[in-house]
Amino acid sequence: MNIFIPYLLLVIFGVILVYSSSSTILLQNGFNPSTYGVRQAIYAIVAFALFGVPFFALKLEVFKNPKFVVWFLGISIALLMWLVGMKLVHGSSAAVNGAVGWINLGFINLQPLEVAKLALVIYLAFVLNKRDGKIVKGNIINELKHPAILTGFMMALVIVEPDFGGTAILFMIAFVMFSISGVPARTVFKWTIVMLAILLVGIFILLTFAPSSIRNSYQYSRFLSVLHPFELERKGGAQLVNSFYAIHNGGIGGVGLGNSMQKRGYLPEPYTDFILSIAAEELGFIGILIILGLMFWLLWNIMEVGIKAQSQYNSLVCFGVTTIIFTEALFNIGAVVGLLPITGVTLPFISYGGSSLIVLTACIGLVLNISANEKAREEKEYSVA
Template sequence: MRQKLHYLNYKILVPYLLLVVLGIIMVYSASSDILLVNGFKPSAYGVRQAYYAVFALLVALTVFALRLAVFKNTKFVAWFLGVSMLLLLYLIVLKIFKGSAAAVNGAVGWIDLKVIKIQPLEIAKLALVIYLAYFLDRHDASLSRGNNIINKLSRPAVLAIVMMLLVIVEPDFGGTAILGMIVVVMFAVSGIPARKALFCLISMGLIVFLVVVLIIKWNPDFLQKNYQFQRLMSFMHPFELERKGGAQLVNSYYAIHNGGLFGVGLGNSMQKRGYLPEPYTDFILAVIAEELGVIGAIVVVGLLFYLIWSIMEVGVHASSQFNALLCFGVTTIIFTEALFNIGAVLGLLPITGVTLPFISYGGSSLIVLSASVGLVLNVSANERIKKEEEVLE
């Protein structure tokens, strides 16, 4: 452990810590007014996020301290994947027996343990990354041109599809899309011919696009009361449907406009005071833009993408397929979440309920993302130690 600490990658650690601290500050700022109006302590969510951050840091440190071989162990991979699938399956059982009573905004995505609400999807993302890295590394030699690649990849593909089906039933379209992107990216960088990977990506994109277009054109009656469908229609016509679900996007525009370049000052946002729904989760970036200005928002997004780039850099220079795939998988999780959240806040993508990594309020997301960062720091330290040993030899 002491030896590993000397090989910490500060290009990953520093932006990670800065994002977590910024997250605590902005969660407090975005939630304090709503909590005060409803008779709660204004610091409640900020303090809770700080507790989550401390625990998440301990998780990251633990993952960093473990031998990297643990994550390549067949029993560990099977156990981790099995637990994540069982948790997703439990949500379906919860939905069947409790129905709308267990739903939040039309979706059943959390298991309430009183102390913390666990979101199985977050665990499933990391479990899928570790499983795919394990499987693709073990079959690296056979994934070459001329071999029957489709048959080789049928097992992980079927497992990923089952996982995505369990998530979409919740329903969580954003989470399903993230799982799909993890599969596509990790398949693409695992040695599969570029044509096959590109064909897979384009095919998936076209299918999703055609389904969305058909739903919008068809506009069936039974979907009119569906929360997710209303979100989609509000994305297409936010101002016309402001009272039927478009308020989030409209007030996000107002927040960004009010903030201007330099913002109205920390804690002075008007849109967070009952106008902007979910100001400390889905739309925390809009509050950042209003209070810290466009420049402040760019700094936050810049830190996030610098972290993504630093993780990807470790993957590019990794000496083993397994290490590289872990880094690219984690990169995909953070990048896709950031893309979906920023796109939703700016009105460029439909609102999917995907939060801003490391910034938005929530324990499950922060803990799993921190574990992912700890895993990449572990890979980076091992790579540096290995290179130093090679030089000494």
């Protein structure tokens, strides 16, 4: 219940905030103001019934089955490659906000990246569990090269879209799961320093020597706007500037649910990656503390299950799921307050979107499955003792 309750409350908050942040702009354009709110509620119900419950009810052996792992991973990679094909064939005409990240299925826009996150967690948990005890000094590269290469291939497919935030999330999943799989702390520290150095050099090169084709792109303007939002307000900084206004307007207690000014056409698509700005304006600092408190409560309890788990596989899955939720929240909050580049990463459980909610619900179902199995094992050991 310590995992399910914060999950449920976050989803409820999400439905309410999606309705509140989207209703005005829908009404202004002649649509039903409850359209996105109702859709989010439907996504939540479908996610829980068709993904959350099965991932909780199925035996864990199903997720450890090599055939399931291969098929799940293969499907996720195939979907990512489909997007790359769309990018190559249709170019910018297939892009949404500068990126090709969705497959239109009619009733839902499927985002393959979301599927790839969970597929990567399940794959790495399976592979690293098989290598338990073998990741020792002198043998680390040999044991980790294949999962590292596959992760790198998935990251390459995502960055072609281009989706820098998604690429970073896949990297963090692999980095955290490799780190807790038995890799010596000194090696992890060295990897961290090297990756940070590469990242800083890459950012410097991007900002200094970027060709005109990149400088004129949507992603580049959003990336650069974090450095000079007010100067670049007309070239990608408008979202961040209006986010600042929304947060400032909200103050401590907020202006009241439904009373945001920035959602009235000033903040584009306020129900997606900048929904936290609207929440800050309407609910104030207190409301944001409640939302982030629920997120922290959820993450803490998932980590606790992973720490106490006797199975290496169970621990790896829990820490992988924690990484997905934490990294998404970190990137989203950082972008909203101007501390990180705007990468389009949504706020877990809160932002509008079916793909994200479905996959996150499946993650919660899997963690609850692991928690139930660990408790059953403890009770069995206690009864035997």
